[in-house]
Structures are given as C-alpha cells and as structure tokens.
Amino acid sequence: MxxxxxxxxxxxxxxxxxxxxxxxxxxxxxTEAPGTGKYNKHADEGVYNCGACEAPLYKSxxxxxxxxxxxAFFDAIPDAVRxxxxxxxxxxxxxxxxxKCSSHLGHIFRGEGFRTPTNERHCVNSI
Numbered sequence: 650m651x652x653x654x655x656x657x658x659x660x661x662x663x664x665x666x667x668x669x670x671x672x673x674x675x676x677x678x679x680t681e682a683p684g685t686g687k688y689n690k691h692a693d694e695g696v697y698n699c700g701a702c703e704a705p706l707y708k709s710x711x712x713x714x715x716x717x718x719x720x721a722f723f724d725a726i727p728d729a730v731r732x733x734x735x736x737x738x739x740x741x742x743x744x745x746x747x748x749k750c751s752s753h754l755g756h757i758f759r760g761e762g763f764r765t766p767t768n769e770r771h772c773v774n775s776i
Contacts, residue, residue, distance in 0.1 A: 654749060655748075655749055655750070655751075656701075656702045656749050656750040657750075658750075660676065663675075663676050663701070666701075667700075667701060670776065671700055671701070671776050674700075674753065674774050674776045675700055675701045675752035675753055675774075675776060676701075676752060676753070677753075678737075678744070678753040679753070679774075680719075680755070680774060681719065681774045681775060681776060683717070683718025683719060684718040685775075686719060686720060686774060686775025686776070687775045688720040688773075688775040689718065689719060689720055689775060690714075691712075691720070692709075692712075693709065694709045694710075695708075695709050696708055696709070696726075697709070697712075697720070697722075697773075699747040699749065699750060699752055699754070700752070700774075700775075700776045701747065701750050701752040702747060702749050702750040702752070704729060704747055704748070704749040704750065705726055705729060706725055706726060706729045706730060706747065706754065706773075707722045707724075707725055707726060707729070707771070707773065708726060711723050711724045711725075713763065713765060715761075715763060715770050715772075717770070717772055719755065719772045719773060719774065719775070720772075720773045720774075720775060721770050721771065721772055721773070722770075722771040722773060723763070723765035723766060723767045723769055723770070723771070724766070724767050724769065724771070725745070725771060728748055729747070729748055729749075730745045730746065730747060730748055730754060730771075731745070731746050731747075731748050731751075732744070732745055732757065733745075733746060735756065742756045742757075742758070743756060743757040743758075743759075744756055745757055745771060745773070753774075754771075754773050754774060755771065755772045755773040755774050756771075756772050757769055757770070757771050757772070758770045758772060
C-alpha cells in the first residue's frame with residue numbers, strides 16, 4: 650500500500666477513537682484471550698476489516714476453523730497486511746499488521762498441517 654493511502658495518528662489520537670482494549674491489542678501488540686473474540690466462530694460471508702482504520706483485510710472465503718481460539722485465515726487480501734519478524738516471548742513468529750495503519754492483527758504460523766492452499770494459519774484478533 651502506498652504512503653498516500655496510509656493512516657498515521659499519534660497514540661493520543663488512537664486513544665480518542667479506540668476503546669482501551671482495542672488500543673491494547675491493536676496499538677500495543679496485545680492479544681485477546683482465546684475463545685473470547687466475536688469472530689472466532691463467525692461464519693457469515695463477507696470481508697473482515699481492520700478494527701482501527703476499517704481497511705479490508707480478509708475474505709470469509711479464506712477463513713477456517715483451526716480450533717486455536719482465534720479467527721483463522723489461510724490468506725489475506727493482497728497487500729492488505731504486512732509481515733514482520735517477531736522474536737518476542739522466546740519464539741520466532743511472523744507478526745501481521747495492517748498495511749494501512751500498522752495496527753497489530755496477530756501472527757502467521759506455517760507448516761502446521763492444516764489442509765489449506767497456503768499451509769498457513771493467520772491467527773487474527775477479533776478486535
């Protein structure tokens with residue numbers, strides 16, 4: 650996504666429009682407790698958008714039930730998310746953030762054996 654389409658706000662501006670829980674997850678790289686997110690078992694057709702800037706991120710056609718406790722997708726809408734190396738918590742993971750506003754979405758896990766076209770699980774917070 651080009652810089653002209655990006656959303657840049659200060660932490661105070663984000664706090665003014667996000668709930669405290671949204672700010673913790675999206676801006677401070679937090680996570681929801683497993684099984685608590687409103688989209689974990691959600692099965693309606695449509696598009697899942699960023700909780701901060703409303704950018705479209707995932708299509709329902711790529712969502713699957715991984716049993717992990719968070720919404721799982723096997724692929725994002727092209728150019729909707731950026732992948733970042735994340736070595737926090739003593740493990741090597743791939744963090745995913747919104748390409749438009751850089752909000753934390755979750756992590757990608759690869760090679761877990763799910764029968765998906767990409768062999769990836771995008772573990773995404775519902776917020």
